[in-house]
Every structure is written in C-alpha cells, then in structure tokens.
Amino acid sequence: MIEFTDIRKSYGQDTVLGPVSGQIPAGGVTSLVGPNGAGKSTLLTIIGRLTEPTSGRVTVDGLDVHRAKSQEVARTLSVLRQENHFTARVTVRELVAFGRFPHSRGRLTPACVAKIDEALEFLHLGDLQHRHLDQLSGGQRQRAYVAMVVAQDTQYVLLDEPLNNLDMKHSVRMMGQLRRAADELGKTVVLIVHDINFAATYSDRIVALREGQIAASGTVDAMMRAEVLTEVFDTPVQIHEVDGNRTAVYFR
Amino acid sequence: MSDTPMTAPSLAPTSAALTKQARRGMPVAARLAVAAALAAASVAAFLLLFIEGSFDFAFERRLTVFGTMVVVAFAQAVATVVFQTITHNRLLTPSIMGFDAVYILMQTLLVSVFGGRVLAATDGLPKLITQTLLMVAFTMLLFGWLFSGRRGSLHVLLLVGVVLGLAFRSLSDFLQRLLSPAEYDVLSTRLFGRLSTAEPEYLPLAGGVCLVVGAVIWWRRYRLDTLLLGQETATNLGITHKRELTVLLLLVSVLIAMSTALAGPMTFFGFLTAMLAYQFAGTHRHLIVLPMAFLIGLITLTGGQFVMEHVFYASGMLTVVIEFLGGAIFLAHLLRKGSL
Known part of the structure; x- marks a missing residue:
C-alpha cells in the first residue's frame, strides 16, 4: 500500500501541491486525473522519490521512500517520467x-x-x-x-502519462498491457492519464486532483458521474452509457 | 492483443542498422585487445628503439618520462570520460571547471611575487602536493554552489567555473604583463603541458593516487552507465544521484589537479582520448570505454613522442602538438555536429 501523509510541495511562495494525504491500495490500476497544473505529476514524482516534498512523508509497504536506501526503494517501486x-x-x-x-x-x-x-x-x-x-x-x-x-x-509501477504522444492504436495497446501487468503479474500500477475515458475503461480506481488538492477519489463507478467530473475539470461533462461503459462526453 | 511487426517504412532503418552492425562487426573485447596491443607496441618502441650510447642511462631517463605519461594519460582520459558522463555532454572537458586557470594563476603569482628563480627553487613533492590540494580546494568551493540553495545545479556549477576561470586568466594575463621578459620566459615554460621534465620522485605518489582513484571509479563502472540515462532514470534504478555526483566530481578534480600539477595544463588531450575511445569502443559501457580511453591516451603520448623524436627529428613539445590536434578535432567535431 502507498500511503502519503501531509504532502506539500512549494516553490518559493507558490504551493503547487497539498497538503494532501491519502492511500493507494496494493494491486490493480489507479489513475490520477485532473486539469493541467493540478499537481498530478508532482504527487506521482514525490511518491516515486524523484521530487523532494517540502514537507510530508510517503511510505510504500512501510518503506519511507525519501529516507530508505535508494537501492532498496528501487526494488519496491519503479517510476517513469514522460x-x-x-x-x-x-x-x-x-x-x-x-x-x-x-x-x-x-x-x-x-x-x-x-x-x-x-x-x-x-x-x-x-x-x-x-x-x-x-x-x-x-x-x-x-x-x-x-x-x-x-x-x-517491482510491486509498484508509477507512470507519468504513458499515453503521451501515442496515437489511438498504441494508446489502446499500452493501456491493455498495463492492465495485463496488473492482472497477470500482480503489479500495482499508478498512472497519470489525460483522457478520462481511458482512465474509466482500464482502471480500478480514479484519483482526481484539482489545484493541488485531491478533489475526489474512488472506484470508477463512483467517479464517472457528471457532477463529479464537471466539478473536477471545471467543464460541463455528460455521462453516456456506451455498451455498458460509462463514457464522458465533454466536447461542447 | 497481437502486436504485428511494424509496417514497411519502419522496417527500412532496421536492415540498414543490421548491415551497419555487421560491418562494424568486431566484438568489444577484440577492440580492447587491439588497443592494448597497439599500446604495448608504442610503449616498447618509445622505451627501447633508437638508443644511442649507454642503454642504462637512456632507458632510465625514458622510464621516468614514460611513468609521467602513464599518470597523465590515465588521469586525463579517465577524468574526462567520467566528467562527460556526469555532465551529459561529450564535448566538455574537466578543465572547464577552471583547473588550468587556477594552475596558471598560481605559477604567475609565484613568479610575480618571488621572481623567476622561485619556480625551480621550490620544485619538489611538497609543492606538487600543495598545488594539487589548492586546485581540489578550488573545485570544492565550486561544489558549494551545487549544493547550496534552490538554484544549485550542475550547469550553475559549470558556469561559475567558467566565469571564475576567465577572471583568473585575466588576472594572470595582467600580472604577466608586469613581468620582465626574462622572468616571463621562465614562467612560459610552465604554462604548457610538459612530460619530459618530471622528477622521478613524484611518480610513486602520483601513481598511487591514480591507482586508488582508479579503483574507486572502476568499482562504480556500472553505476556510471546508469548515470547516462539521466538523473531521474538513475534515481529510479536506485542511484543516490547527488551523492554519486559529489563523489565523482571530487575524484575527477583530484585526477586533473594532480595531472596538472605534475605535467602542466592540458585542455584538449582529455577530449581527444575520450572522443576516440567512444569511436573505437563502439559502446557506451564504462567497462570498455574507461580502459579504452586510457590505452588511447597512452598510445597518443608514447607513440606521439616516438614519432616526434625519431621520424621528424623534432625536439619540440609533444603536448603542444597534441593540444593543437585535439583543438582542431574539437572544432571539426563541433562544426559537424552544429551545436553543443
């Protein structure tokens, strides 16, 4: 389990993230979503110990990622920038x-x-x-x-926008492979996705960030609701059932 | 979820790459063996051929020069490869941190304050050690920038090194203008790399330092590979990036400072060896590149000296020729690449 407590990141006077606290359970795929500048990458790289938080603590399976030996952390979690x-x-x-x-x-x-x-x-x-x-x-x-x-x-795999620059076909394949990594290899995959419908289709849980705070989080069913997404993205979002999957429509 | 092989256009580079690989063919171990054989040949030629008169006398003298060459080739080649790895730039040499400038300023100050005779009068182990320590101290001061404050980064460190180096050089230039021509003449012999004037008593210390530093770097050869992937990927793989950087920069500065104190400043020799090493090794792995760079440095110095003395009958300074060649190749490389 990934646990972060009172994580805050500031550059000078500007606080770009937090303070936020939360947990990401082991297993399955968790997507971080949110508008630009919401602090998704900052949160992910702090969990992956690529960024030092201004304050706060992150543990992964009880291992304090910013204090423990880097080599030991590297056997527990891996993190990939875009x-x-x-x-x-x-x-x-x-x-x-x-x-x-x-x-x-x-x-x-x-x-x-x-x-x-x-x-x-x-x-x-x-x-x-x-x-x-x-x-x-x-x-x-x-x-x-x-x-x-x-x-x-590693048990935990953190990915910062793995779909960046990928076309439709390769995006679908990439998400399918990450889903298989969770299902067949038992990995815990945490990733940042821009397209909410990709997040809904392939993840178990969605964590939505907005203005450096966690705006909402929960299962896909709980998150894929018009009022939740409209609030998170500050854009009118409608939810339609397409072949039994809730799909967000937000183009107009 | 079948992933079909890529379509026709993307196949073209594969076959091109494959034929290129087939053409380059030679395995890395063989490349290293060839370099070692060439190095052995040029060392033997330098030490043993064309001896006139007493063998013992000539051989002993050549052995001292050879010892200096080994130290200089090792220090410059290894330090440059490591420095390029940590700065992610194959065009840099450690002298950008201002070693040469500090060394030149030290010599100029000595002559300005105490007169021309002081250079020869103070030569000895204590001076060698003091000068090395002063240069290392200077870079330690620079590292202060790296780890102080939010803006500390490797690029700031290099920039500060460049600016301070420039300032020191200007100060040296100014002081040199105040010297009498005779004193300037004495000084100027110290401002170029010189291999043939080193004292045998320096070599055990210099060789020992090379061995210790070399062992620490060799121990880190796989970690150096991961540093090539950049700070974030290296951290992901379990490297404590800042600590690794500090240790390596310190080792680089010890090597370069010692080489400079022993045989004078050399700017492009390290660049030359590192670039040729990457060309001939055909791989980025430090396991191969580090020994390759050392061997190429050794071939350049011993072979160069041999050719200069016995083919061109020139008694000029080899280091000047190497610096000229290195500088020319640096410029050619820069122009071909079109950018830094």
Missing part, C-alpha cells in the same frame, strides 16, 4: 537490461536475462530488441521504457 533524454545511444535490450540494475548492480545473472526476455516478450519487443532507441517511433520507444520498469520487477 520525457527521457539519454546521452548514450542504447538499444532496446540494453535499456531493458538497465531495469535489472537494482537487483544485480550491473552484473547480469541468468535470472536477470530471463527477466529481460520476459519483459521484452511482454511488450512484444522481441523483434525490435537490437534496435537503437533513436531508430524507433514514439510509441515503440514508450513501450521500451515500460519494458524497462517491467524488467525492474
């Missing part, structure tokens, strides 16, 4: 192999190689494994990054 710029020209397989670093400190064991093969297989990257990242399309590259955190084999 933009990654590398100095090195690495192949897909080399990138995925980096996911084993918290376990092997760079010396790959046969078990590591098996995990790397599994991760490549899981994201259908077998054919692309010897390609360099700069020879891939945006969607393929995004999959390679996700394969790296799959190879890292």
Whole structure:
C-alpha cells in the first residue's frame, strides 16, 4: 500500500501541491486525473522519490521512500517520467537490461536475462530488441521504457502519462498491457492519464486532483458521474452509457 | 492483443542498422585487445628503439618520462570520460571547471611575487602536493554552489567555473604583463603541458593516487552507465544521484589537479582520448570505454613522442602538438555536429 501523509510541495511562495494525504491500495490500476497544473505529476514524482516534498512523508509497504536506501526503494517501486533524454545511444535490450540494475548492480545473472526476455516478450519487443532507441517511433520507444520498469520487477509501477504522444492504436495497446501487468503479474500500477475515458475503461480506481488538492477519489463507478467530473475539470461533462461503459462526453 | 511487426517504412532503418552492425562487426573485447596491443607496441618502441650510447642511462631517463605519461594519460582520459558522463555532454572537458586557470594563476603569482628563480627553487613533492590540494580546494568551493540553495545545479556549477576561470586568466594575463621578459620566459615554460621534465620522485605518489582513484571509479563502472540515462532514470534504478555526483566530481578534480600539477595544463588531450575511445569502443559501457580511453591516451603520448623524436627529428613539445590536434578535432567535431 502507498500511503502519503501531509504532502506539500512549494516553490518559493507558490504551493503547487497539498497538503494532501491519502492511500493507494496494493494491486490493480489507479489513475490520477485532473486539469493541467493540478499537481498530478508532482504527487506521482514525490511518491516515486524523484521530487523532494517540502514537507510530508510517503511510505510504500512501510518503506519511507525519501529516507530508505535508494537501492532498496528501487526494488519496491519503479517510476517513469514522460520525457527521457539519454546521452548514450542504447538499444532496446540494453535499456531493458538497465531495469535489472537494482537487483544485480550491473552484473547480469541468468535470472536477470530471463527477466529481460520476459519483459521484452511482454511488450512484444522481441523483434525490435537490437534496435537503437533513436531508430524507433514514439510509441515503440514508450513501450521500451515500460519494458524497462517491467524488467525492474517491482510491486509498484508509477507512470507519468504513458499515453503521451501515442496515437489511438498504441494508446489502446499500452493501456491493455498495463492492465495485463496488473492482472497477470500482480503489479500495482499508478498512472497519470489525460483522457478520462481511458482512465474509466482500464482502471480500478480514479484519483482526481484539482489545484493541488485531491478533489475526489474512488472506484470508477463512483467517479464517472457528471457532477463529479464537471466539478473536477471545471467543464460541463455528460455521462453516456456506451455498451455498458460509462463514457464522458465533454466536447461542447 | 497481437502486436504485428511494424509496417514497411519502419522496417527500412532496421536492415540498414543490421548491415551497419555487421560491418562494424568486431566484438568489444577484440577492440580492447587491439588497443592494448597497439599500446604495448608504442610503449616498447618509445622505451627501447633508437638508443644511442649507454642503454642504462637512456632507458632510465625514458622510464621516468614514460611513468609521467602513464599518470597523465590515465588521469586525463579517465577524468574526462567520467566528467562527460556526469555532465551529459561529450564535448566538455574537466578543465572547464577552471583547473588550468587556477594552475596558471598560481605559477604567475609565484613568479610575480618571488621572481623567476622561485619556480625551480621550490620544485619538489611538497609543492606538487600543495598545488594539487589548492586546485581540489578550488573545485570544492565550486561544489558549494551545487549544493547550496534552490538554484544549485550542475550547469550553475559549470558556469561559475567558467566565469571564475576567465577572471583568473585575466588576472594572470595582467600580472604577466608586469613581468620582465626574462622572468616571463621562465614562467612560459610552465604554462604548457610538459612530460619530459618530471622528477622521478613524484611518480610513486602520483601513481598511487591514480591507482586508488582508479579503483574507486572502476568499482562504480556500472553505476556510471546508469548515470547516462539521466538523473531521474538513475534515481529510479536506485542511484543516490547527488551523492554519486559529489563523489565523482571530487575524484575527477583530484585526477586533473594532480595531472596538472605534475605535467602542466592540458585542455584538449582529455577530449581527444575520450572522443576516440567512444569511436573505437563502439559502446557506451564504462567497462570498455574507461580502459579504452586510457590505452588511447597512452598510445597518443608514447607513440606521439616516438614519432616526434625519431621520424621528424623534432625536439619540440609533444603536448603542444597534441593540444593543437585535439583543438582542431574539437572544432571539426563541433562544426559537424552544429551545436553543443
């Protein structure tokens, strides 16, 4: 379980997040949604210890992520930002192999190689494994990054907008693969999604942020209601049933 | 959820990449072996060939120069590779932090205050150690910027280093103008890299420092690989980024400061070795690149000295030639790349 208590992040006088407290239970897919500047990325990167909070505490399975040994945290949770710029020209397989670093400190064991093969297989990257990242399309590259955190084999996987720059087809595939990671590999996936309908279709829980506060959170059924979403996004939202799924319509 | 292979247009780069890989073919271990063989050959040529007169005398003298070359090649090559990794920039050399400027200012101040003879009179281990420590102290001061305040970042550190370096250089220029021509002449021999004038008594200390620092860096070779992925990805993989950066910058400054105190400032030699190392290694892994850079540094120095002495019969300073070549390649690389 991820627990955050009185998390606050300020830059000078501006408080961009919090103080917020909450819990994300283990297992399943949890989506963070909200308008731009709501503090979604800040909250996610604080949980993933990429950002220091101004105050507050985050524990993941009882491990204080900002205090514990970074290597130990890296075996419990993995976190992926939306933009990654590398100095090195690495192949897909080399990138995925980096996911084993918290376990092997760079010396790959046969078990590591098996995990790397599994991760490549899981994201259908077998054919692309010897390609360099700069020879891939945006969607393929995004999959390679996700394969790296799959190879890292942590209970908790935090993803900052994994659908960024993906087209319709690749978005659907990516969400399907994350859903499988939760269902088949038993991972706890926490991700930021811009499209509320993607969040509704593939997640178990939705946490909505607005102006640095948690505006609402709960199961998909509880969250996919016109009054809740209208309030969160500050935009008129209607809910329609499409094939039994609640779908938000907000284009006019 | 079937993921069909990508459509035709995206297949083209694959086959191109594959043939390119086939052409480049040679495994990294073999590349390293070739570099080691070349290094052994040029070291042997430098030490053993064209000895006239007493073998013992010439060999002993050459051995001292060779020892200095090993220290300088090791320090500059390893420090530059590590520095480029932590700054995410393959064009930088550690001298951007102002080592050369501090060293030149120290020499100029010495001559300005105590006169030209002081340089030779004070030479010795204590001076070497003092100068090294002063340069390391200077970079430690710079690290203060890195870890103080909200705005502290690696780029601020580099910028402050550049600006201070410029200030020191201007001050040195000013002081040099006040010197008499004779004193300036004495000083100017210290302002270029010099390999052949090092004293044998410095080498055990310098070699020892190289061994210790080298061992610490070698221990971190896989961590260095993860740093190539950027701060956030490295942190995700369990690197304590700030601590790693501090340790590595300190090691880099010890290496460069010692090399500069021992054999004078060299700006482009490190860049040259690091760039060639990445070209020949064909990989980013520090496991390969670090030894490769050292070997290439050694080949450049011993081979260069051999060719200069026995092919061109030139008695000029090798380091000046290397700096010229390194600078030219740096410019060519910059122009081809079109950006920093």
